[in-house]
Amino acid sequence: MLSMRNVTIYSRGADPEAPLLRIPALTVQAGEVVTLMGPSGVGKSTLLRWLLGEPLPNFHISGQVCLHDVDLTCLPIGQRQLGMMFQQGGLFPHLTVAENCMFAQGARSQQPRLQQQQQALTQLRALGLGDKWHAYPESLSGGQYARIALLCTLLAEPQAMLLDEPFSALDAALRQEVRSWTFTQLEEKHMPTLLVTHDKADARGRILTVNGHREVVDA
Amino acid sequence: MVRALSVVFQLLLIALPVVAGVLYLVWQTARLGVEGVGQAMFVLAAMPSVLLNSLVLAVAAPLVACYLALWMAPSLLRRPRIQQVLAPLLAVPHVAFAVGMLLLFSPSGWLLRVFEQLTGWWPLPPQGWPLPEKSLFSLTLVLVLKELPFLLLMIAAQLKQLPSQAWLVQAQSYGYSQQQAWWRVLVPELLQRLTLPMAAVVIYSVSVVDIPLLLGNNLQPVLAQQVFAWSFQFAPEQQANALVGAWLLLAVSGLLLLLNRRHARCYAFCVRNKPLRPSTKAQKLRPVPRFAWYALAGLAVAVVLVLLVQSLATQWFYPALWPSQLSVSLWQQEWPFILAPAQASLSFALLSALFGTVAAVVVLEQQCQRGKQQRQWLLLVALFMPQVPLVLGWQLLLGSTQGPALWVLWAHTVYTFPYAYLVLHGAYMGFNRHWLVKAQSLGYSARQAWWRVLLPMLKQPLLAAYAVAFAVSIAQYVPTQWLGQGQVSSLTTEAVSVASGGDWRIGSLYALLQMLLPLLVFLGAGGLKRKSYAEHA
Structure with a gap:
């Protein structure tokens, strides 16, 4: 369960009375997908990056975020156990698929290395991409890339997922397919998921929008 | 940590050499007095x-x-x-x-x-x-x-x-x-x-x-x-x-x-x-x-x-x-004499290129973290000062202190740093920091992410910077000759002294070796995994 309270985002140097975005309270239950819709420039991505724990020198952000009742607000990125899917660049270009998987597991997994490797390979085979084990990301097609990127993110054992327009880099035909596959994966794992998008077609589950007072409300 | 290191490097490699060099020149000139300066000017005017x-x-x-x-x-x-x-x-x-x-x-x-x-x-x-x-x-x-x-x-x-x-x-x-x-x-x-x-x-x-x-x-x-x-x-x-x-x-x-x-x-x-x-x-x-x-x-x-x-x-x-x-007789005959300067050149170049590249990385990392660019010409000021007066200032200041080799190494690093910085600047500033966030979201600390993601991804430009810094150090003549106080001889100082004396055969031998060392480093840097990931950033 991912929850946040009294989150307010200000642009640094802008009017302190006029916040960019405000979220009085928001809870994402286990297994639930919540979509935050809104035009670009409204601070959606900034919210996700703040949740993830990225330092954002151009914004002033206050509020509290909890994961399973643990306060994350002061933890560094590495200890928050949040997985993030970005628009682009889910796989490190200098590592092969195998190395990407092992790198994703390396920090948190308690299993011995050999078992980690087996786990990753099994899951890759389940996607039908077992032959890509030694491939570099640049040789993957768009659909393959998106699937393996999600696999890697999940291998890092996150407790909740943040998705920042994850399908916008895919072309229309592929998009539909990858989208439904992704949500199936996340629902199977009962992962609390917060999705940010400006495209209605991508939206899933409970949908929130930004009202005239820059406040996040149910659509 | 990065901040402190960056300040130390900038003091050691930019502020100290420039300020000390110029100040010492001023002081020495003041000691000459008006008469001394006038006489010297008369000589120059003639x-x-x-x-x-x-x-x-x-x-x-x-x-x-x-x-x-x-x-x-x-x-x-x-x-x-x-x-x-x-x-x-x-x-x-x-x-x-x-x-x-x-x-x-x-x-x-x-x-x-x-x-x-x-x-x-x-x-x-x-x-x-x-x-x-x-x-x-x-x-x-x-x-x-x-x-x-x-x-x-x-x-x-x-x-x-x-x-x-x-x-x-x-x-x-x-x-x-x-x-x-x-x-x-x-x-x-x-x-x-x-x-x-x-x-x-x-x-x-x-x-x-x-x-x-x-x-x-x-x-x-x-x-x-x-x-x-x-x-x-x-x-x-x-x-x-x-x-x-x-x-x-x-x-x-x-x-x-x-x-x-x-x-x-x-x-x-x-x-x-x-x-x-x-x-x-x-x-x-x-x-x-x-x-x-x-x-x-x-x-x-x-x-x-x-x-x-x-x-x-x-x-x-x-x-x-x-x-x-x-015949290889010249090589055989000169080999014992070449070995010492070749070793000196190699160790100065290996070390000063390493220090220069590390300093450049630290300064660039600090600039990235601060999010704004420093005045670049200030970092490169050693390149915009003629070497002779600057090194003359250092030499007068150091006099005949102990350990000339250490000072030669420092002087080389003063010049390898700006070149390494110039070569690295584009790739480092263009690096997408998003990859670091990505690695941290997998559970790595900021420092681990830097070592395991940024360094390997910038391997190619880092090697290029090292190779250029290496070549710069090999080529240094004035600092080696002046600060070395005659106790330090490198391939470059030997090549100049032999060839300017008119012995082209031995001169070309030294010149060849002087060229061979950086060429090997360039080939090595180019041979290690050709792919550059800078464009992915």
Whole structure:
């Protein structure tokens, strides 16, 4: 369960009375997908990056975020156990698929290395991409890339997922397919998921929008 | 941690050398008193040719190199891969290059021998050849050819940042020929962006000592060479001359830097006011520049070859194309003497390139974290100060302190740092920090992410920076000679002292080795996994 309270985002140097975005309270239950819709420039991505724990020198952000009742607000990125899917660049270009998987597991997994490797390979085979084990990301097609990127993110054992327009880099035909596959994966794992998008077609589950007072409300 | 290290490096490699060098010069000059300074000025005023030679060299060499580079640069647009010719050329230290050039172009040089074999015009080495062994002309020529690849590389980098092709096409749609579009639209902008590299080239030309020692006229030296010579004569008058000469050098440099800043605007003004010849026929950019590229590459190969052959030749009389006998006896005979300077060169270069690259990385990382750019010229200030007065200040300050090798290492690092910074800057600043966030979201700490993601992804530019820094250290002459107090000899100092004494055979042996070390590092850096991930960033 991912929850946040009294989150307010200000642009640094802008009017302190006029916040960019405000979220009085928001809870994402286990297994639930919540979509935050809104035009670009409204601070959606900034919210996700703040949740993830990225330092954002151009914004002033206050509020509290909890994961399973643990306060994350002061933890560094590495200890928050949040997985993030970005628009682009889910796989490190200098590592092969195998190395990407092992790198994703390396920090948190308690299993011995050999078992980690087996786990990753099994899951890759389940996607039908077992032959890509030694491939570099640049040789993957768009659909393959998106699937393996999600696999890697999940291998890092996150407790909740943040998705920042994850399908916008895919072309229309592929998009539909990858989208439904992704949500199936996340629902199977009962992962609390917060999705940010400006495209209605991508939206899933409970949908929130930004009202005239820059406040996040149910659509 | 990064912040503290960055401050330490900037103090040690920028503030300390520049401030200490200049302050000590001021203090020493003040000690001379008005009378001492006046006498030295009188001496200098009596030899105007020294100053004149320096001015001619420092104005002519950079300008010729600059316009030659601009003339050759259109090839870079059509065939970007041609740029690969430049890296090995940059790796050739200028002393080795100068020795090789001399063996090629002198009246009894290889090229004349080839010409004589073909035509039979000169059974004896020609008299009055425009490239006598030691003259201002050959000095200028060598500097031009040595600076050309550097400027071409800088132009290549700028051409990638500009919408060059779009500008050329647009100008041609207005009715300009391709030639005119290049010289009237792109070149003014390029010149503006070349101000800093040109400043480095100008300063190098005004303060270079080792090439004039090899190729310059000993009876009519350039100013830097004269100051260098005075500083080795220990009579107080000569020391005073050296000090005042150093100030004059600083003043000349300041003046040239001011002129350099006006250069681009001056060019733009001339081009605007130059009447336009209507382009009757579709003037294409002429193919001539491509031959210039081949010539440049051929020259590099010829320099290596001639050094190798010369070092293996036992007897090689004019006009024979090939030595009558090749033997490794010279190598065997010189080997015991070469080993020590080669080791010294290698260890200085390995260490100072490492320190310089690390310092550059730390300073860049701190700039990234702070999110705003520092004034770049301040970081590169060592490149915009003539080396002779600066190092003279250090030498006077250090006197005969213990451990000259340590100070030589420090002095080399002062110069490897700015070059490593220049090479790394684009890739490091362009690195997408998003990859670091991504790694941290997988559970790694910020420091782990930096070591495991940023460093491997920037491996290629880091190796390139190291290779360039290595070559810079190998080529250092003045700091090694002055701060080494005669106890430190490197391949470069040996090559200069042997070759300026006129022994071309041993000189070419040293020059060859001096060239071989950086070349190996360049090849090693290029051979390690060719792929560059900088573009993914």
